[in-house]
Amino acid sequence: MIKACKSYDFVYLTNTPSFYKLNLCQKICSEGKNLLLVLYGYGSEAVNTSLDSNDTWLFDYKFINTGDSNARNKVKTFANLVRLLSSVHYKKLIYAGWIALEYNLMAFISPKRKNAMVCESSIIDVSFGGFSGIFKKAIINRMSAVLPSGRPHDQLFQAIGFNGKRFLTGSVGIFDKQPRVAKKSHYPLRYIFVGRLVEVKNVSLLIDVFNKNGKPLTIVGTGVLEEELKNKAKDNISFTGFIDNSKLGEIYQNHDVFILPSYSETWGLVVEEALYWGLPVIVSDRVGSGEDMVKDLNTGLIFKNNDCEDLQRCIDQMESEYHLYACNVEKIDWEQRESNQVRAYLDLLS
Numbered sequence: 001m002i003k004a005c006k007s008y009d010f011v012y013l014t015n016t017p018s019f020y021k022l023n024l025c026q027k028i029c030s031e032g033k034n035l036l037l038v039l040y041g042y043g044s045e046a047v048n049t050s051l052d053s054n055d056t057w058l059f060d061y062k063f064i065n066t067g068d069s070n071a072r073n074k075v076k077t078f079a080n081l082v083r084l085l086s087s088v089h090y091k092k093l094i095y096a097g098w099i100a101l102e103y104n105l106m107a108f109i110s111p112k113r114k115n116a117m118v119c120e121s122s123i124i125d126v127s128f129g130g131f132s133g134i135f136k137k138a139i140i141n142r143m144s145a146v147l148p149s150g151r152p153h154d155q156l157f158q159a160i161g162f163n164g165k166r167f168l169t170g171s172v173g174i175f176d177k178q179p180r181v182a183k184k185s186h187y188p189l190r191y192i193f194v195g196r197l198v199e200v201k202n203v204s205l206l207i208d209v210f211n212k213n214g215k216p217l218t219i220v221g222t223g224v225l226e227e228e229l230k231n232k233a234k235d236n237i238s239f240t241g242f243i244d245n246s247k248l249g250e251i252y253q254n255h256d257v258f259i260l261p262s263y264s265e266t267w268g269l270v271v272e273e274a275l276y277w278g279l280p281v282i283v284s285d286r287v288g289s290g291e292d293m294v295k296d297l298n299t300g301l302i303f304k305n306n307d308c309e310d311l312q313r314c315i316d317q318m319e320s321e322y323h324l325y326a327c328n329v330e331k332i333d334w335e336q337r338e339s340n341q342v343r344a345y346l347d348l349l350s
Helices: 017-029 073-087 101-108 130-140 151-159 203-213 226-232 243-251 269-276 290-295 308-330 333-350
Strands: 007-013 033-040 060-063 091-098 113-120 143-146 191-194 218-221 237-241 255-261 281-284 300-303
Touching: 007 017, 017 033, 033 203, 060 269, 073 101, 091 101, 091 333, 113 151, 143 151, 151 290, 191 203, 191 243, 191 269, 203 218, 203 226, 203 237, 203 308, 226 237, 226 290, 237 281, 243 255, 255 269, 255 308, 269 281, 269 290, 281 290, 281 308, 290 300, 300 308
Parallel strands: 007 033, 007 091, 033 060, 091 113, 113 143, 191 218, 191 255, 218 237, 255 281, 281 300
Antiparallel strands: none
């Protein structure tokens, strides 16, 4: 229950209770800040956590729509949002990009000095052409500050001449971290993909390449293309189906290289997860975290989107330089990255 006239440092408007955003809100509140998380249901676009199953959250939360986020009544949801925000006080209203019409409209009602936008989209995948582009620019211009995930995301705001404050977060949230044991390599190297088996992930390309090179590949996840991909794959490729996030660490550490071949990936938190568990990575040049997490840290390789030959080139280079990339992965300071991400939000208040 949200008390009327309660004051918050942050009100965070997002879609569904994805675990990495909940973890981020917990960390912000552990710094002595008050936060209200506003959601409009549960959905398949992220791995959701049931808020009802945990009574230890440090933040308040409110659903302005119950049930399926994609089946919500937008007029009713917007009315609920207006009523909610008129009943509380807040210093900063944080928008999770331009994901929802209700939130977009709120940007024109809430004072600009209080508005801030978290942006997982980057210059790689966003177009500002046409009417939708004009609308996106109008929403961004209602922000006093933005929180881009990485450098390509920051470049998006530079490209449109945004003159507010920009605070790079270095990620899109905080993933679950469990104790690790020392990573042991396998020879031949074992490759792994983790994600939904849908068109945008481009797993079909991965199967084409590994059908040809015969190297061991594990595919973790489910989706509408599962049967089609299984029928296409040769014996060197295995499918595990869905694996709970709490058990993924063991799977990662039983492999050596993570590959994400997506056509489009605004950030790709799974890249961070793989790196945390000690795996160098190979990603397509459409993965938003590629520049910050792969290129800058030299933790793996980036191949041309949908190019089988270039992916095979990266696999060959990974085989010959694996020790270099694996050593760089071990150098990542995860506590510092987490601290920097939280600090970006706290800096909004100053």
